[in-house]
Amino acid sequence: MDVDTRPAEDASQSLPPPLSPKALGTASEETHTDVDTRPTEDAPQSLPPPLSPTAPETASEEICTDVDTRPAEDARRTLPPPLSPTAPETASEEIRTDPDTRPAEDARRPPSPQLPIPVPATTTSNGAAISWLISQFPSTYFIAEHPLEYNGTITRHGTLEVPARTQSRLRLWILRNPTQPLRHFLLFCLSCGLQWRVVEPSPLQDIPLTPVANIIPLLQHSSNVAIDYERNLRTLFARPHSHQLLARGGLLWRLATHYSGLLGLDDTLVAYNLSGPNGRTNHAELTTDEIDALLGRSPSTSLWPPLEVWNNSDRWNGQWSPSNEEWFLTHAEVIRSDIKKAFKSRRVWLRNHFQRCRRADIDNNGSELYARNICTQHDILFNVFPSGRLTELRN
Numbered sequence: 001m002d003v004d005t006r007p008a009e010d011a012s013q014s015l016p017p018p019l020s021p022k023a024l025g026t027a028s029e030e031t032h033t034d035v036d037t038r039p040t041e042d043a044p045q046s047l048p049p050p051l052s053p054t055a056p057e058t059a060s061e062e063i064c065t066d067v068d069t070r071p072a073e074d075a076r077r078t079l080p081p082p083l084s085p086t087a088p089e090t091a092s093e094e095i096r097t098d099p100d101t102r103p104a105e106d107a108r109r110p111p112s113p114q115l116p117i118p119v120p121a122t123t124t125s126n127g128a129a130i131s132w133l134i135s136q137f138p139s140t141y142f143i144a145e146h147p148l149e150y151n152g153t154i155t156r157h158g159t160l161e162v163p164a165r166t167q168s169r170l171r172l173w174i175l176r177n178p179t180q181p182l183r184h185f186l187l188f189c190l191s192c193g194l195q196w197r198v199v200e201p202s203p204l205q206d207i208p209l210t211p212v213a214n215i216i217p218l219l220q221h222s223s224n225v226a227i228d229y230e231r232n233l234r235t236l237f238a239r240p241h242s243h244q245l246l247a248r249g250g251l252l253w254r255l256a257t258h259y260s261g262l263l264g265l266d267d268t269l270v271a272y273n274l275s276g277p278n279g280r281t282n283h284a285e286l287t288t289d290e291i292d293a294l295l296g297r298s299p300s301t302s303l304w305p306p307l308e309v310w311n312n313s314d315r316w317n318g319q320w321s322p323s324n325e326e327w328f329l330t331h332a333e334v335i336r337s338d339i340k341k342a343f344k345s346r347r348v349w350l351r352n353h354f355q356r357c358r359r360a361d362i363d364n365n366g367s368e369l370y371a372r373n374i375c376t377q378h379d380i381l382f383n384v385f386p387s388g389r390l391t392e393l394r395n
Contacts, residue, residue, distance in 0.1 A: 126178070126384060128382065129171075129175055129381075129382040129384050130172065130175045130176065132378070132381065133168070133171060133172055133374070133378055134172070136365070137168070137374075138365055138366075140321060141168075141317060141319075141366070142169065142172060142319075143192055143319055143321060143322075145176075145188055145192075146192070148187045148188075148191040148270070150190075150270060150274060152270075152271055152274060153274070154184065154187075154274045155198065155393060156183060156393055156394050157393060157394070158198040158199055159199045159201070159391050159392060159393070160182060160185075160186075160196060160197075160198055160199075160391050161196070161198075161199055161391075162194070162196045162197070163318070163368055163371075164371035164374075165194075165318025165319070165368055165371040166196055166249070167371070167390065168371045168374060168375055169188075169194060169318070170390060171378060171385070173185055173188060174385065174390070175384070181393075181394075181395060182392065182393050182395045186198075186274060190246055190253075190273065190274075192319050193250055193253040193319060193320035194249050194319055195247070195250065195318070196247055196249070197247055215232050215235055215289055216228055216232060217298075217299075218232065218293075218297065219298055219299075220301050220343045221340065225339055226339045229296050232293040233263065233294070235293070236293050236294060237256075237259075237263065237265050237268075237269070239284075239290070240284075241284045241285070242286075242290075243268075243269045243270075243272030244285070244286050245269070245286065245294065246269055246273050247273055248286070249318075250310060250311065250316055250320070251295075251304065251305070251307065251310045252291065254320060254325075255294050255295070256269060256294070257269075258332065259294075291307060295307065296342075296343075300345060301344055302343065302344065302349075303335055303339070303342050303343060304331075305349040305354055306346055309349050309354050309356075312356050313354035313355060313356060314354075314355050314356075314366065315327070315353075316366075317366035318366070318371065327353075
């Protein structure tokens with residue numbers, strides 16, 4: 001029987017002893033005087049008058065109807081059945097043994113298990129990591145992603161090594177594409193000129209270099225300078241390790257995609273980079289002569305800026321930009337229309353086109369040193385990348 005379910009702090013009086021049938025009238029009075037001693041704000045109802053021993057039925061009804069008139073949110077149990085006058089001892093036991101299980105006033109109900117809980121596409125930590133990373137660089141630093149369309153095989157073996165400026169883009173790419181395997185990032189690299197390199201897990205047998213024509217010296221004032229430049233390009237792209245030009249990023253990447261496309265060799269270079277080794281490959285590094293041949297270098301001038309001038313200029317922040325493309329196409333047209341006028345000395349390249357930026361200055365937000373510092377802080381603040389996520393192509 002659930003007569004009084006007040007908490008111990010609201011009903012501190014001791015409970016009456018078991019009642020005998022002869023003292024029913026007195027028991028009724030004691031029961032009423034002990035039914036509700038709660039503060040006025042918890043039990044605003046007035047107490048009923050004492051019951052006479054000749055009206056047990058009425059007393060039982062009044063006890064039942066006056067037990068709990070609290071609002072529904074404060075008293076969630078159903079009312080007990082009426083007491084019979086022949087079982088007063090049982091009623092007393094029920095009064096003593098039924099604690100107050102009402103929820104506290106400030107307790108909140110948990111959400112219904114039938115209601116689905118929405119899961120955001122990007123977790124809070126990833127969203128904060130993305131926002132913080134973007135805020136550390138100029139608005140032109142991260143270019144919209146337009147991955148290269150490629151239907152061939154992408155290698156699943158090896159470890160990806162990238163410089164800090166490429167890694168800053170890699171971090172953003174992973175955070176925005178958390179389910180994509182790392183090897184798909186290579187398509188992004190090849191589409192926007194990022195520098196990268198895949199280190200094979202075990203040494204492979206090198207393919208001997210196929211005999212090809214030698215690179216011939218390029219002379220600015222020669223009448224055949226345009227023909228000689230194209231011949232050197234064909235010689236370079238015929239070498240089995242020429243695909244490394246695409247992975248070098250920057251100006252070498254753009255020259256390789258531009259001229260291999262004109263010569264109908266661009267698909268071959270891309271396939272070499274993405275398909276990976278098949279047990280036999282060539283790991284020969286690009287030589288200075290091969291890079292100079294691509295840049296169209298003569299003894300004192302060059303068709304394109306020297307590589308160290310490009311890499312250390314304020315035009316280059318690690319990713320090919322729309323302004324880089326505009327300059328490149330303009331100069332490529334000059335070479336096509338009048339190649340002799342396109343040659344420039346290193347001093348002219350520096351003075352008129354490519355101002356040097358302070359690459360050793362950590363505050364220069366386009367430098368390699370600045371990007372390395374940002375990547376380190378990113379790990380300290382967020383630590384969102386599992387082991388191997390930034391390096392293992394199998395992930």
